[in-house]
Amino acid sequence: MIVYALVARQTFRRYVTYRGAMLGGMAANTVFGGIKAFIVTAIWRHKTVIGGYDLRDVLTYTFVAQALIGPMSILTNNLDIPARIRSGDIGTDLFRPVDFQGYWLAQDFGRAGFAILGRSLVPFVAGALLFRVRVPTDPRVWAAFAGALALGMLVSFALRYLAAMSAFWLLDEKGVTGFMNMLTMFFGGLTVPLVLFPGWLGDVARALPWASVILVPVNVFLGKLSGAGLAGAYAFEAAWAAALLALGRLVTTRARRRAVVQGG
Amino acid sequence: MLIEAENLSKTYTLRKKTGRLKRERATVEAVRELNLSVAEGELLGYIGPNGAGKSTSIKMFTGILSPSGGTLRVAGLEPIRERKQLARRIGVVFGQRTTLWWDLPLRDSFALLHRMYAIPDARYAENLKRYVELLGLAELLDTPVRQLSLGQRMRGDLTAALLHDPSILYLDEPTIGLDVTSKMVVREFLAELNRERGTTIVLTTHDLDDIERLCRRVVVIDHGTVAYDGELSALRNRIAADRTLVVDLARPGPAVTVPGATVTRVDGPRQWLAFPAEANAAELISAVASRYELVDVSIREADIEDVVRELYSS
Ligand SMILES: Nc1ncnc2c1ncn2[C@@H]1O[C@H](COP(=O)(O)OP(=O)(O)OP(=O)(O)O)[C@@H](O)[C@H]1O
Ligand SMILES: [Mg+2]
Numbered sequence: 378m379i380v381y382a383l384v385a386r387q388t389f390r391r392y393v394t395y396r397g398a399m400l401g402g403m404a405a406n407t408v409f410g411g412i413k414a415f416i417v418t419a420i421w422r423h424k425t426v427i428g429g430y431d432l433r434d435v436l437t438y439t440f441v442a443q444a445l446i447g448p449m450s451i452l453t454n455n456l457d458i459p460a461r462i463r464s465g466d467i468g469t470d471l472f473r474p475v476d477f478q479g480y481w482l483a484q485d486f487g488r489a490g491f492a493i494l495g496r497s498l499v500p501f502v503a504g505a506l507l508f509r510v511r512v513p514t515d516p517r518v519w520a521a522f523a524g525a526l527a528l529g530m531l532v533s534f535a536l537r538y539l540a541a542m543s544a545f546w547l548l549d550e551k552g553v554t555g556f557m558n559m560l561t562m563f564f565g566g567l568t569v570p571l572v573l574f575p576g577w578l579g580d581v582a583r584a585l586p587w588a589s590v591i592l593v594p595v596n597v598f599l600g601k602l603s604g605a606g607l608a609g610a611y612a613f614e615a616a617w618a619a620a621l622l623a624l625g626r627l628v629t630t631r632a633r634r635r636a637v638v639q640g641g
Numbered sequence: 642m643l644i645e646a647e648n649l650s651k652t653y654t655l656r657k658k659t660g661r662l663k664r665e666r667a668t669v670e671a672v673r674e675l676n677l678s679v680a681e682g683e684l685l686g687y688i689g690p691n692g693a694g695k696s697t698s699i700k701m702f703t704g705i706l707s708p709s710g711g712t713l714r715v716a717g718l719e720p721i722r723e724r725k726q727l728a729r730r731i732g733v734v735f736g737q738r739t740t741l742w743w744d745l746p747l748r749d750s751f752a753l754l755h756r757m758y759a760i761p762d763a764r765y766a767e768n769l770k771r772y773v774e775l776l777g778l779a780e781l782l783d784t785p786v787r788q789l790s791l792g793q794r795m796r797g798d799l800t801a802a803l804l805h806d807p808s809i810l811y812l813d814e815p816t817i818g819l820d821v822t823s824k825m826v827v828r829e830f831l832a833e834l835n836r837e838r839g840t841t842i843v844l845t846t847h848d849l850d851d852i853e854r855l856c857r858r859v860v861v862i863d864h865g866t867v868a869y870d871g872e873l874s875a876l877r878n879r880i881a882a883d884r885t886l887v888v889d890l891a892r893p894g895p896a897v898t899v900p901g902a903t904v905t906r907v908d909g910p911r912q913w914l915a916f917p918a919e920a921n922a923a924e925l926i927s928a929v930a931s932r933y934e935l936v937d938v939s940i941r942e943a944d945i946e947d948v949v950r951e952l953y954s955s
Contacts, residue, residue: 379756380753380756380757380759383752383753383756384753387742387745387749387753390745391742391744391745394744395744464738465738466738468700468703468705468735469738469740471704471705471724472703472704472705472724472728472731472733473728473757474725474726474728474729474757474758474759475725475757476725633707633721633724634707634721635707636705636706636707637653637706638700638705638706
């Protein structure tokens with residue numbers, strides 16, 4: 378286990394070295410958060426509650442979602458697997474005595490950890506200062522939120538890992554990773570909050586793995602889930618994470634049998 | 642036997658675009674029916690022309706590429722299936738690319754390997770000290786890998802491959818692009834590693850000096866299969882390559898004609914004459930001198946490169 382923690386830490390440090398790259402993303406997340414806040418304010422003007430959310434809830438949703446773009450890597454795949462397959466560097470990853478999927482998961486957590494500090498705080502704090510956003514005061518809510526976030530990050534990784542691994546079969550995996558990002562943006566509820574999805578579409582979206590990426594953590598953040606509700610939400614996220622990670626392992630085994638390590 | 646390959650084969654499948662939508666499958670037999678066994682403690686020269694299948698077979702030996710046919714055991718393990726156990730037993734250096742983390746200082750890369758390979762602390766400290774000293778890395782430990790020169794990086798890569806005391810070290814062109822001094826450092830280091838620690842080394846290189854200085858046994862791969870396997874000295878005897886007489890004539894002219902020699906190259910007044918290794922050079926020189934106006938002569942002995950060139954072309 379130590380080695381995975383160390384890998385995560387080294388990745389974190391690598392991102393610190395290249396911290397300049399994150400400024401653009403942070404600025405965009407903040408500005409778009411403001412724009413979306415105006416839109417939802419307009420939508421909520423005639424109604425007080427939509428899908429169980431009042432205006433303060435949806436404003437909170439909006440800024441937490443903007444803050445999660447970085448850590449959950451919603452807009453980009455962010456895994457170097459395809460690039461390393463093309464350059465042949467994947468060979469190095471394969472002859473290390475570590476679990477391949479675990480190695481990439483550790484790196485992704487290091488990256489996400491950096492993103493939380495570097496990309497999440499500013500959009501959220503800006504939103505909280507300019508709009509009426511709920512900020513939990515109960516430390517137990519923050520702790521529960523951290524748990525939902527960690528599980529959501531597992532689901533997000535598992536999905537992006539599957540997309541990235543397609544590069545073992547395809548010369549250009551951009552179509553697959555792009556499609557996956559689009560699914561995450563839509564079903565994760567980044568473009569339109571999930572609570573605005575009508576009837577059956579909302580039901581489907583809430584059952585899909587992408588609900589773990591924004592909706593579940595936000596509901597925990599808003600204090601809507603506690604006790605049995607919280608346990609159920611955790612179980613939902615954990616079940617998707619386990620299923621998708623298991624699928625990832627299967628794909629890894631198959632990829633290793635047909636992997637062509639380039640170069641030499 | 643540390644490495645045992647029987648009828649080992651690898652076929653790459655390529656999909657070529659032939660039309661707008663049409664794709665054609667083509668196959669490349671990179672390695673075919675390769676048989677090789679390497680015993681513990683050997684320092685093996687693994688050579689062959691470009692595209693012979695050296696890198697492909699090394700990738701199979703290290704467990705990162707799965708064979709399409711034949712059987713392979715390395716250190717008693719089946720490389721693809723028992724990849725993680727095998728990883729602890731082998732070290733790999735690819736001259737073309739680094740196995741280190743590009744953005745990390747050498748020290749941090751090594752620390753990561755310490756944990757990855759679960760090297761006992763005392764062992765790690767001792768090995769690190771030893772290799773840093775032998776390879777002169779002390780001043781470079783805090784430099785990120787991307788800022789190292791090629792030769793410095795290669796020494797870092799060698800250390801990284803050896804910290805966990807592998808029983809087999811694979812080197813795919815470790816001296817590529819190195820200057821004379823760095824090459825010498827690396828060669829001496831490898832010789833000592835093999836001698837003192839008994840590490841088995843499989844060395845691929847296009848620099849035949851490496852082979853001459855280091856290896857007793859050479860395996861020549863050509864078209865994916867073993868073209869020669871034996872002692873270097875026997876290889877030299879087997880192909881009695883010609884010696885070359887280089888003559889500078891007073892004036893440029895057509896290729897000279899002398900019995901017992903054939904002209905292989907003409908460049909202005911300078912001509913290259915190949916003659917059998919056992920023939921008398923003095924007689925040949927006087928034969929040339931009696932027919933042409935001679936300014937200068939020199940003789941080049943057949944070296945390992947000629948031997949190998951001969952072998953590759955046959
Ligand atoms: N990823 C790949 N896909 C398709 N064909 C490949 C691939 N890698 C290598 N080949 C082919 O397999 C053959 C053997 O290549 P390999 O890299 O093993 O040669 P090598 O002996 O290492 O050559 P060199 O001395 O140039 O490094 C070549 O014909 C090469 O074109
Ligand atoms: Mg090669």
